[in-house]
Amino acid sequence: MAAALDAPAPAFSRSLVDPIPPMSSNQALFERAQQTIPGGVNSPVRAFRSVGGTPRFVKRAQGPYFWDAEGTRYIDYIGSWGPMIVGHVHPEVLEAVQRVLVDGFSFGAPTEAEIEIAEEICKLMPSTEKVRLVSSGTEATMSALRLARGFTQRNRIVKFEGCYHGHADSLLVKAGSGLLTFGNPTSAGVPADITKHTTVLEYNNTQALEEAFAAFGDEIAAVIVEPVAGNMNLVRGNPAFLQALRRLCTHHGAVLIFDEVMCGFRVALGGAQALYGITPDLTCLGKVIGGGMPAAAFGGRRDIMSLLAPEGAVYQAGTLSGNPIAVAAGLKTLELIQAPGFYDRLSAQTARLASGLTAAAREADATFCADAVGGMFGLYFTEQVPASFADVSHSDIARFNTFFHQMLDAGVYFAPSAYEAGFVSSAHDDAVIDATIEAARGAFAARAS
Numbered sequence: 001m002a003a004a005l006d007a008p009a010p011a012f013s014r015s016l017v018d019p020i021p022p023m024s025s026n027q028a029l030f031e032r033a034q035q036t037i038p039g040g041v042n043s044p045v046r047a048f049r050s051v052g053g054t055p056r057f058v059k060r061a062q063g064p065y066f067w068d069a070e071g072t073r074y075i076d077y078i079g080s081w082g083p084m085i086v087g088h089v090h091p092e093v094l095e096a097v098q099r100v101l102v103d104g105f106s107f108g109a110p111t112e113a114e115i116e117i118a119e120e121i122c123k124l125m126p127s128t129e130k131v132r133l134v135s136s137g138t139e140a141t142m143s144a145l146r147l148a149r150g151f152t153q154r155n156r157i158v159k160f161e162g163c164y165h166g167h168a169d170s171l172l173v174k175a176g177s178g179l180l181t182f183g184n185p186t187s188a189g190v191p192a193d194i195t196k197h198t199t200v201l202e203y204n205n206t207q208a209l210e211e212a213f214a215a216f217g218d219e220i221a222a223v224i225v226e227p228v229a230g231n232m233n234l235v236r237g238n239p240a241f242l243q244a245l246r247r248l249c250t251h252h253g254a255v256l257i258f259d260e261v262m263c264g265f266r267v268a269l270g271g272a273q274a275l276y277g278i279t280p281d282l283t284c285l286g287k288v289i290g291g292g293m294p295a296a297a298f299g300g301r302r303d304i305m306s307l308l309a310p311e312g313a314v315y316q317a318g319t320l321s322g323n324p325i326a327v328a329a330g331l332k333t334l335e336l337i338q339a340p341g342f343y344d345r346l347s348a349q350t351a352r353l354a355s356g357l358t359a360a361a362r363e364a365d366a367t368f369c370a371d372a373v374g375g376m377f378g379l380y381f382t383e384q385v386p387a388s389f390a391d392v393s394h395s396d397i398a399r400f401n402t403f404f405h406q407m408l409d410a411g412v413y414f415a416p417s418a419y420e421a422g423f424v425s426s427a428h429d430d431a432v433i434d435a436t437i438e439a440a441r442g443a444f445a446a447r448a449s
Contacts, residue, residue, distance in 0.1 A: 087427025234378025
């Protein structure tokens with residue numbers, strides 16, 4: 001009896017009714033967030049709306065991993081959507097940031113470090129003779145388009161279905177990324193008077209491109225394209241298609257803009273333009289050049305860039321542009337990725353992941369394929385690797401959603417959308433890749449049984 005009296009009181013439960021499961025920390029945070037943040041997140045894909053379930057609220061990250069509010073560890077294949085190419089909290093990047101923190105967070109005045117990162121970008125990117133730093137990819141593309149219009153004195157913009165170039169009004173027409181994820185390829189709140197200047201063509205469709213230039217080539221200010229698309233899942237630009245873009249823009253006096261916010265320094269040291277051997281007139285960069293801090297840039301031909309204020313009449317400004325902390329993180333990251341063999345190793349690991357996942361699917365007789373370019377990869381529940389948005393849209397989205405949660409439960413975090421590319425870092429070693437493939441083997445087998 002004494003023992004019974006000394007025993008802890010039993011946990012409360014309702015008689016004859018299933019007990020109420022405790023709310024997870026992630027769920028509690030998500031419900032709390034929705035009270036003050038639209039959708040509970042600050043970028044729509046993070047809400048898990050397309051895959052279902054509760055978003056993971058990240059507490060910390062290290063190398064190829066991050067940990068959520070529950071303390072659960074995940075192998076991270078988004079890497080902040082690309083910037084963490086050397087892994088989370090790389091010691092040299094951390095030291096570079098810590099070193100400049102003591103000198104100030106922001107100045108609103110020029111710094112020598114801004115010159116250094118501009119020089120580094122111009123050295124590494126074939127197209128870039130001059131560059132302007134900004135704070136986001138949207139800012140970069142928006143500014144590049146304004147500059148192209150100012151240079152050509154034309155209004156029409158050509159973009160491609162499924163490519164995402166940020167959330168500027170003129171670009172939210174049949175756009176990729178979160179818009180595709182939620183089945184709304186064109187945003188509300190965008191005036192028709194603005195979108196009337198945007199022409200949308202099918203990605204990798206050279207014939208449609210030729211026809212468009214034949215019809216109104218002299219009206220086109222700029223063509224903007226992701227040369228390796230990452231916002232309708234990973235879709236490679238066809239070399240012939242990209243070469244046609246270069247030829248037609250040159251012939252008609254239009255500005256060719258490569259949006260390399262995502263693929264720049266991800267698919268190769270000189271970006272997709274180095275990979276394909278095609279030089280655009282302007283290039284938009286982001287992600288990697290900030291090393292995880294909010295930083296982006298646009299740059300290109302000297303004669304075009306010289307039209308920017310205060311040198312020219314095209315206005316662009318940004319209070320936090322060239323932020324010293326972001327520049328420090330970006331400079332160190334750009335230094336690290338220039339190490340001999342860096343891209344060979346990164347590409348090999350990414351290809352190893354893609355082929356391993358494909359083999360695991362084949363073992364289970366699952367309809368699945370994967371592709372990889374540099375440190376980017378795509379997962380598709382289709383028979384063949386897609387070449388356009390239409391191809392991606394025919395994939396088995398429901399099957400992807402199931403696979404996503406199976407992998408999440410196994411401690412692997414892929415992008416929570418069938419329309420987003422994935423990212424491998426230099427911290428993803430063989431053991432990490434092998435663990436991912438083994439988890440996928442279990443997910444595919446579970447589906448087959």
